[in-house]
Amino acid sequence: MSFETHRCLAKHTPIYFAGDDAGELIKVTKGVVSVFCIFEDGRRQIVDFVTEGELLHFQFGGELDHYAEALTDVELVCAPVNAALSDTAWAEYVFEQMRNRLDRERRHITLLGQKSAAERLAEFLIIVSERLTTPLGDIELPMTRQEIADYTGLTIETVSRMFSRWMRERRLVVTGKRTYRIEGALAA
Amino acid sequence: MSFETHRCLAKHTPIYFAGDDAGELIKVTKGVVSVFCIFEDGRRQIVDFVTEGELLHFQFGGELDHYAEALTDVELVCAPVNAALSDTAWAEYVFEQMRNRLDRERRHITLLGQKSAAERLAEFLIIVSERLTTPLGDIELPMTRQEIADYTGLTIETVSRMFSRWMRERRLVVTGKRTYRIEGALAA
DNA sequence: GAACAGCCTTGATCAGCATCAAGAATGACC
DNA sequence: GGTCATTCTTGATGCTGATCAAGGCTGTTC
Numbered sequence: 001m002s003f004e005t006h007r008c009l010a011k012h013t014p015i016y017f018a019g020d021d022a023g024e025l026i027k028v029t030k031g032v033v034s035v036f037c038i039f040e041d042g043r044r045q046i047v048d049f050v051t052e053g054e055l056l057h058f059q060f061g062g063e064l065d066h067y068a069e070a071l072t073d074v075e076l077v078c079a080p081v082n083a084a085l086s087d088t089a090w091a092e093y094v095f096e097q098m099r100n101r102l103d104r105e106r107r108h109i110t111l112l113g114q115k116s117a118a119e120r121l122a123e124f125l126i127i128v129s130e131r132l133t134t135p136l137g138d139i140e141l142p143m144t145r146q147e148i149a150d151y152t153g154l155t156i157e158t159v160s161r162m163f164s165r166w167m168r169e170r171r172l173v174v175t176g177k178r179t180y181r182i183e184g185a186l187a188a
Numbered sequence: 189m190s191f192e193t194h195r196c197l198a199k200h201t202p203i204y205f206a207g208d209d210a211g212e213l214i215k216v217t218k219g220v221v222s223v224f225c226i227f228e229d230g231r232r233q234i235v236d237f238v239t240e241g242e243l244l245h246f247q248f249g250g251e252l253d254h255y256a257e258a259l260t261d262v263e264l265v266c267a268p269v270n271a272a273l274s275d276t277a278w279a280e281y282v283f284e285q286m287r288n289r290l291d292r293e294r295r296h297i298t299l300l301g302q303k304s305a306a307e308r309l310a311e312f313l314i315i316v317s318e319r320l321t322t323p324l325g326d327i328e329l330p331m332t333r334q335e336i337a338d339y340t341g342l343t344i345e346t347v348s349r350m351f352s353r354w355m356r357e358r359r360l361v362v363t364g365k366r367t368y369r370i371e372g373a374l375a376a
Numbered sequence: 377g378a379a380c381a382g383c384c385t386t387g388a389t390c391a392g393c394a395t396c397a398a399g400a401a402t403g404a405c406c
Numbered sequence: 407g408g409t410c411a412t413t414c415t416t417g418a419t420g421c422t423g424a425t426c427a428a429g430g431c432t433g434t435t436c
Contacts, residue, residue, distance in 0.1 A: 037298050045298040058290055066294070098286045102246055105293035106254070110225050110233040112300035113341035117423065145384065153301035158423055160385055305393065333414065343394055348415055 003083035007076045015056065015068040015076070022059040024078045025094065028052055031074030032132065032142050036150065037066045046151040048104060049143065051131045055097040060085070072142045112153050120152040121162050122186035125172075129182070138179040191271035195264045203244065203256040203264070210247040212266045213282065216240055219262030220320065220330050224338065225254045234339040236292060237331065239319045243285040248273070260330045300341050308340040309350050310374035313360075317370070326367040 009015065015026070015033060028050050035056060036046040047066065050056055056068050060081045084090040104127070111123045125139060132140040141148070145163075149156045166172035171184040197203065203214070203221060216238050223244060224234040235254065238244055244256050248269045272278040292315070299311045313327060320328040329336070333351075337344045354360035359372040 037294070039298075039302065043302045045301045047294055047297055058287055060287070095283070098290065099246055099248070102286065102290060102293065105290065105297060106225070106235055109235055109293060109296050109300060110227075112297060113233045113338075114227065114231045144382095150301075155424060156384080157386085157425080161423095164385065332412095344414080345395080345416085346393060348413095349393095352415065 003079055003087075005078045007078060009070045009074050009076065011070050011072050011074075013070045015070060015074075016064055017067055018063070018065050020064045022057070022062055022064045022081070024080050025060075025084050025090075026056040026068075027077045027079075028054055028056065029075045029077055031070060031072040033068050033074060034071050034143065034147060035066060035068050044150045045153070046147060047108070048101070049128070049132075049151070054100070055094065058094075058098055058101065071147070117152075117154055117158050118162055118186070120154060121148070121159065124148065124152050125180075125182060125186065134176075134179055136175075138175045138181045141178050141180060191267055191275075193266045195266060197258045197262050197264065199258050199260050199262075201258045203258060203262075204252055205255055206251070206253055208252045210245070210250055210252045210269070212268050213248075213272050213278075214244040214256075215265045215267075216242055216244065217263045217265055219258060219260040221256050221262055222259050222331065222335060223254060223256050232338045233341070234335060235296070236289070237316070237320075237339070242288070243282065246282070246286055246289065259335070305340075305342055305346050306350055306374070308342060309336070309347065312336065312340050313368075313370060313374065322364075322367055324363075326363045326369045329366050329368060 011031075018038070030052060033050040033056060034046050035048045035050055036044055038044050049071070050068075057064060057066070059065070079090060084094065107123075107127065111120050111127075115123065128141065129139045132142070134140055143151075145156045145159045148154075149159045152159070163172065166186060167174065169184075171182065171186055173181045173183050175181050199219075206226075218240060221238040221244060222234050223236045223238055224232055226232050237259070238256075245252060245254070247253070267278060272282065295311075295315065299308055299315075303311065316329065317327045320330070322328055331339075333344045333347045336342075337347045340347070351360065354374060355362065357372075359370065359374055361369045361371050363369050
């Protein structure tokens with residue numbers, strides 16, 4: 001599309017801040033981005049890990065009210081809101097992405113509202129495994145323990161303890177630098 | 189619109205179940221509806237309280253994956269998905285409603301992920317007060333303590349205790365059968 | 377390969393909320 | 407107005423996960 005622009009960013013680079021102009025839609029074509037909110041007191045809630053083919057936000061004007069940051073090296077395609085929504089293919093894509101995000105957010109809500117630490121992390125791994133797998137079928141976790149904690153509403157220590165336990169019990173196996181495989185039921 | 193149908197339901201009536209056909213969009217024109225998920229073990233997570241002018245769900249085909257139930261007497265307008273999305277006014281309305289829901293769900297995620305019981309309930313009251321106020325400006329709470337608990341991820345006892353405390357401290361005042369007024373800062 | 381920074385792990389203790397339990401208030405129905 | 411079911415409140419106790427603290431691992435830089 002003529003109105004699209006491309007950007008490449010190195011890992012850990014901020015993509016936008018709350019308060020930035022929401023004039024363009026941003027699609028991730030490579031890598032993983034974390035989308036999050038920050039409170040006055042420094043607490044952070046990661047709302048989504050956005051992967052290839054997905055849009056970062058759905059604000060079509062005004063100011064952005066949250067943050068996005070590259071977790072890995074990323075490639076992005078940006079499109080001005082008006083041009084994108086006037087283009088049939090883009091508009092349909094945006095629509096579909098909104099539906100997907102609604103579903104993921106709902107799932108995230110149930111994860112946070114009703115589940116124990118073990119259940120949250122098991123569900124987190126399942127959610128990630130549906131979107132971030134190696135060709136061999138292993139789960140990729142490009143995020144740090146802190147980021148997992150900020151997604152699941154737990155602390156870094158609890159995340160670490162749970163992973164350690166599952167690895168000790170051979171329910172979760174490390175298969176590479178940042179890849180894992182689930183070998184048994186995690187829920188317990 | 190010719191393709192719209194109207195329904196009136198008494199309070200506590202189920203509107204749809206998970207597994208039902210997602211063939212029509214449903215708009216609330218009067219009353220309040222709770223939208224929720226249920227787990228195998230009976231735990232329930234209320235995802236949203238849907239009020240006048242809002243859509244219940246955004247599934248445009250297949251089977252619904254959650255539940256909806258009238259909290260109060262309600263009036264609904266239903267429209268077949270295809271007819272609605274072909275109609276410009278409806279399509280724009282659906283789009284706008286999806287954006288609103290995305291924002292509310294994100295807010296709900298931060299409420300559940302990062303906050304203490306007091307903070308959750310304070311935030312819950314603020315969210316509700318933005319959409320359910322009497323002409324006098326009081327907050328309407330048509331939902332039970334259990335429903336508030338299932339929305340905030342707390343137990344009914346914790347909700348009750350927090351409300352009692354705020355009422356004892358005159359931060360929250362009962363102004364009617366199901367109406368309240370916030371008199372001071374709740375967060376503490 | 378030594379030094380350093382960032383990330384992760386593990387243990388000990390603590391606090392907030394859940395759970396368990398009992399009774400009070402509210403409202404519906406005859 | 408009395409009875410019953412439902413909802414709400416309040417207290418006592420316990421558990422899960424947070425907090426505090428210390429040390430280990432990994433990777434980078436010179």
